[in-house]
Amino acid sequence: MEDFDATRYLKNGMVYLEDLKIxxxxxxxxxxxxxxxxxxxxxxxxxxxxxxxHCGRGFFQIDNCEFLDCIFYDTLGSGKLDVQTCSFKNCxxxxxxxxxxxxxxxxxxxxxxxxxxxxxxxxxxxxFGIEMKDGKIEHSCxxxxxxxxxxxxxxxxxxxxxxxxxxxxxxxxxxxKNVHLIGExxxxxxxxxxxxxxxxTKNLSFVEDSLxxxx
Numbered sequence: 001m002e003d004f005d006a007t008r009y010l011k012n013g014m015v016y017l018e019d020l021k022i023x024x025x026x027x028x029x030x031x032x033x034x035x036x037x038x039x040x041x042x043x044x045x046x047x048x049x050x051x052x053x054h055c056g057r058g059f060f061q062i063d064n065c066e067f068l069d070c071i072f073y074d075t076l077g078s079g080k081l082d083v084q085t086c087s088f089k090n091c092x093x094x095x096x097x098x099x100x101x102x103x104x105x106x107x108x109x110x111x112x113x114x115x116x117x118x119x120x121x122x123x124x125x126x127x128f129g130i131e132m133k134d135g136k137i138e139h140s141c142x143x144x145x146x147x148x149x150x151x152x153x154x155x156x157x158x159x160x161x162x163x164x165x166x167x168x169x170x171x172x173x174x175x176x177k178n179v180h181l182i183g184e185x186x187x188x189x190x191x192x193x194x195x196x197x198x199x200x201t202k203n204l205s206f207v208e209d210s211l212x213x214x215x
Contacts, residue, residue, distance in 0.1 A: 001026045001050065006039075014038055021045045028052040046070050067091050080104050081125070088114050099123055106130065116140060148192075167192040176204035 004025040009015050017040070027049055038059030047068040059080045067088045075097045081104040090113040097120040098104060105126040112133055119140035126146040133153040137160055145164035152169065158177040165184045176199065185194065 003028060004049070014040065016040045017044055018042045019044065021047070022049055023047045024049070026050045026052060041065055062086055072096055081106070084108055086110075088112070090114065092117075094118055095120075097121070098125060111135065121145065166194060169194045170197070171195070171199050172197040173199065175200045176202075178203055180205040 002025050004022055004027045006015050006017075006027065009017055015038075019042075022044065024047070027046075028051070038061060041062045043064050045066045045068070048070065049067075050071045050073070052073045053075070060076065060082065062083045063085060065086045067086065068090065070088070070091045072091065072093045073095050075095070079098070081098060083106045085108045087110045091111070093114065093116045095118045096116075099120070099122050103124045103126070105128070107126070108129040110131045112135075114132070114135045116135070116137040117139055119137070119142070122141065122143040124144045124146075125142065126148075127150065128146070128148045130150040131153075132150065132155060134155070136156045136158070138156075138158040140159070141161045143161075143163045145162060147162065147169060148165065148167040150169045151172075152174055153172045154174070155171075156175045156177070157179050158175075160179045161182070162180070163182045166181055167185070171194070174196070181204070
């Protein structure tokens with residue numbers, strides 16, 4: 001697989017990609033020794049691209065992009081991640097990590113048929129306004145996360161630990177296996193209540209008062 005040369009778009013410590021269609025390549029040129037400022041991607045389409053970067057720091061902003069059949073192995077170190085209004089279809093995320101970073105967020109994105117494995121997000125990441133369906137999350141950890149206003153359908157979530165805030169999420173036809181949610185939660189009857197519809201929750205460790213099971 002041919003490598004995409006992102007250094008062609010490097011200027012004054014910033015890589016800026018806009019209105020590009022990138023296909024059938026490996027995106028692995030963002031190295032920590034020079035990626036000290038930020039990467040900005042807007043209105044791009046990525047199809048069958050493998051992202052395999054190991055960046056120690058930097059600001060990553062991705063807006064209004066589409067990802068089709070892509071694979072992500074990125075380790076982001078202590079950087080900052082801001083992903084907004086993107087769509088991901090049939091993508092694989094494995095070994096993605098974020099540690100000791102600035103406040104990061106993934107918002108108003110859609111994930112369809114995507115699988116997440118060995119995710120290690122351990123520093124102040126907000127996940128909100130996300131639609132996620134027809135996939136799997138397994139062997140993953142989210143620490144100090146804020147997860148709110150998301151819709152999750154037809155998913156299997158296994159061996160996952162979440163620590164942080166969990167508010168106003170709707171989970172439908174989700175199977176939980178060895179899932180532990182620890183932290184602040186929306187309470188039953190409030191505007192921040194989490195709702196579970198037709199879910200298998202017997203292996204979900206959660207405070208009972210914050211659940212409303214509709215079967």
